[in-house]
Each structure stands twice: as structure tokens, then as C-alpha cells.
Amino acid sequence: MSSPAFRDILPPFPEPPLTIAVSECLTGAPVRYDGGHRASAWPREALEHLYGFRPICPEVGIGLGVPRASIRLVGAPGAPQAVGVEDPSLDVTERLRDYANARLPELDEVDGYIFKARSPSCGLQGVPLHAGPEAPPIPAGRGLFAARIAEARPRLPLEDGENLFDAGALESFVTRTFVHAFWRRTIADGIDAARLVAFHSACKYLVMAHAVPGYRRLGALVSDLSGDLQTITQRYLKTLMDTLATPPTRSSHANVLQHLQGYVKRTLGAEQRRALAASVEAYRLGKRPLEPLLNAIREHLRAAGADYAASQYYLHVPRVARFGDEMPARER
Helix, strand or coil: CCCCHHHHCCCCCCCCCEEEEEEHHHHCCCCCCCCCCCCCCCCHHHCCCCEEEEEECHHHHCCCCCCCCCEEEEEECCEEEEEECCCCCCECHHHHHHHHHHHHHHHHHCCCEEECCCCCCCCCCCEEEECCCCCCEEEEECCHHHHHHHHHCCCCCEEEHHHHHCHHHHHHHHHHHHHHHHHHHHCCCCCCHHHHHHHHHHHHHHHHHHCHHHHHHHHHHHHCCCCCHHHHHHHHHHHHHHHHCCCCCHHHHHHHHHHHHCCCCCCCCHHHHHHHHHHHHHHHCCCCCHHHHHHHHHHHHHHHCCHHHHCCHHHCCCCCCCCCCCCCCCCC
């Protein structure tokens, strides 16, 4: 089976391991304020075969040491300060932001970042925030280091570690990191209209598995490239990563599998078509796992010579989440 035209002008799909940044305490390093770690606060075992980890602890990075006085967020949601719990005169707000700026260049070489949830430096969302020194906390803050990273690298896949115990969120994060790596390699020597269309062609069904509205918006973007290509490319990348942030479901996967069935309907006998359709429906209903079904679809597509469909990134992107499979227990 020959490669479709879009594969001929694209780099190979990225293979594990990718490099991602991780809050250092999640790796088991004793760098928390109390000398502890949070190695069980994310599903590391489900990910370590896919990634090489680049650990970063901003609080140690700004010189607070271990053990150290704990800090918290105080102030308005849009402009909090990171100050000492016991000694409010300890203010590390600007130091955390400056440290984030210092680490930004190396993040050009990573394809994702997993943060320690609810940390005043690293938490992405729901960090305890105090309106004043004596006010009770509300879960409305964002860690100052993480906030600066998110602001400066808005297309980099980011996630709080504990969210990855959810199978859909885990699959979405893994997909985003590998698509991010594929994109970086695609544009390494620049982007032109042909390469953008080729990239979209390769990722078409992967995007559809996450959100059909986003799939349609992306299709509309690449259907008219008569405007400024740089502007279109930036809009495309934002829409792509936003769409892939929507976790797929059994129904959305089944929708894609049904589309792929269309490429083999003329080469399968009636009984084979019925069996394949029944397998897709069984998956949708939660009665069978995804991976064996993907393997069967791949074989049918190869036998049919359906090179366009067989070369879709949907069929090759690494997956770790299996709907219905048990995930590691969340740290309490």
C-alpha cells in the first residue's frame, strides 16, 4: 500500500518517549515545604512508558529550600500574591513569576506540562485563594508559576496531575502532547499552505473523535487559505488544541469508527460487515475495549488498500486510557 500524498510531505508520526515537564514533587523527589513528595497524586505508571520527565520545582528554584515556610495565595482572583502562611511579610510573588520567565526557553523543547494540583505555585485551577489575611479560602486561584507558564505558552498541553485519574482527561492530554510534537516537527522548517492542509488531513479523524464542532471549524479554516497564512495558522493551532482538550467518549469514538467502516464496505463480505458493525456498537455500549477494535479496523483498511484512512493519526496516536478500565487510585 502506497502512502497518501499528505504523508509524503509530513514528518513521521512521533514515537515515545516525548519529553514533558512535571512538578518535581510528583516524581517522588522530597521537595515539598514539609520535606515530602506527592508521587501518588497522578497516574505516573500509566504515563512513564510514553514520556521522559523534566522535573521543575519553582519554590526550590527561587531558593526557599527544604523544609521551608509554607506559602498561600492572598488577594483578588486576577492578581493574587504568594505570601507566607505564618509570616505574611514573606512575599515571593515576583520571584515565582521571574523564575517562570527564566524557564520558558526550555519549554520550547517539551510537549506538555503536568502540575501539582492546588499548589500556590503550580496549581492550574482551584487553588485555595484568600481574599484577605483573615478570610477563608475559596477554590478560585491559580498558582503563580503555572499561571505565567500558561500565559506564555497557551498552546502547550497543560494539566493538573490529579485530573489525569479521569480516563477521558488522560486520553485527551496524551493525544494533545503527541499532536503538539507532530505539529512542532511539521513546522520545524516553516509552514506553507500545502503542509498545513496535509497536517489537517492526517489529523482529521483524530479531531473528529474529540469534538465534531471543532472538526468543522478546522475544516473551514483550511478550506480557504487566501488570507494571511500566519494568521490562519495561529487560529488553526488554537482551535486544534482547544478541540483536543475536549475528552473523547465512547460515542465519539464510535462515530469515527463508523466513518472508517465506509472505506472497507466494498471489500468486506456481508457477514464481515455485520460483524464489524456489531463490534463498533458493542464498544459504544461499553461491552468491549477499543484497542482490539482499532487493530481490526487497521487490518481491514490495509487489506482494502485504503491508504488515506489507514494513515490517519487517529489509528496511530498512543493511547493509555481505556473506557471501563481501572485507573490508579487517587491520592486522598
